[in-house]
Amino acid sequence: MRISWYMCIVGVAAAAAAQEVVEREVCWTSSPVVVDGVLDEPAWEAAERVSLAGAVDGSAVPEELTTYTRMLWDERNLYIAFECSDPDIWGTMTQRDASLWKEEVVEVFLDPDGDGENYAELEVSPNNTVVDLKIVRLKPWKSELGWDIAGLRTAVQVEGTVNLRDDVDRGWTAEIAIPWASLEDIPEATGGPPEDGTSWRGNLYRIERPLGKDWVLMAWSPVGRPAFHTPERFGVLIFLIAPPAVQGALWGTLKLLFR
Template sequence: MKITILMAMAVFLSPANKHYMGGQKDKKLIVTEIEHDGEADLVEVSALLEARTELNAIDVVNWDAFPYAPKVEFRIARNKNDIWLKYYVTEAHILAKNTEPNSAVSKDSCVEFFFDPLGDGNYYNFEINCIGTVHLAYGPGRHQREFVDPEVIRKHIRTASSLGDRPFSEKKGGHSWEMTVIIPAAVMTFNKGLSLEGSKAKSNFYKCGDAMSKKHYVTWNPIATEDPDYHRPEYFGDLIFE
């Protein structure tokens, strides 16, 4: 097995080309490639991300009404035309009631990856609760979403959580969990033939729990809205795929 790995790192845009939203700098994440002969399983993906990529924090508290901030970090890389992600979460409570694709996973303990592959304001909202249930839709805003077919989600997206895949009611007392995710470009059915290599995209990464005792909304790139709203592509940071 041949493995050639470059690292992914998050940096702020340099003073020469920075721009501002809400008075704050946009983040830029360079997503480099992990080359792997054959199809990697989730255990291999987890290990490769763990060994060869840098941690990025989802730690921005944008809204005073929701001050609680669990510790959330992630790693990201590209393998061929797949996006590899690994999340690390430490939080006071965990909750996972939703088990069907495109159900209301944001009510559970949920990590999210909003991805605008063309940088044109149309984005996919990958929402994944802590047992790996995926909600996925596409469009230009909160009220103009089209769901990706649940069978396409089941076929293409692979997840593995340290909490397993069975639902449970809210558990208190402090918990840590990890989630590995493989997202092939093929699941982005509104962008047929999408190639990640060399592309420039827009994105944000989130953690939430709408129905949890300690409701929270933390982000990777800042959002300058009055109330919590993740469906704001104007506040996405930059993803550069090598």
């Protein structure tokens, strides 16, 4: 990859309505990313924040539960960040591959070939507890909890207190680095970075369970029902090396005059 850019405008090609599949340009970074839960690197500052909506119909979520996501990639990793407003942060599970979806969590689904039959799932809790698994939807449907994302790095930064239910928190941030090499046994994932312009299917989710209230399901690409395993509604991730403005630029002529 000869062109290295971290400046990028992330475009959403379709509105996040209930029955629309959205697109997102995931932009290349040549600037280092430190996975520490703090999004203060130039690469993250250049990445546009894309909000999550109601997972079923794309409706607006309560302001106090606003969630923003950012995505980047380089020759080694796919980077994802979640910024979650949350007045009541909690999570009790601390063992890897626990049933995190029963509490509060953010989730990443990646389906490189887009057929909905085999894809990777990753969940991260406010405690920085992780569940990673491979989903195989060929009959019989199964989830492979024994499968791990080798070299996975995650970090969480909390603004508030975890599991103190009677105070008011501000929110939490999850930062994730998924090595391309760890996805090599997912169909169409080569074990290396995608080619410029390659498209994958995928989705980003959040589950919020407020005290004494109904749970809230959020998604980047709304799935039309309260079930995250709806791969036909996954969005389209387009991996780009150069920013769109550079890719579409026309070459000009430079004249040098020597006197």
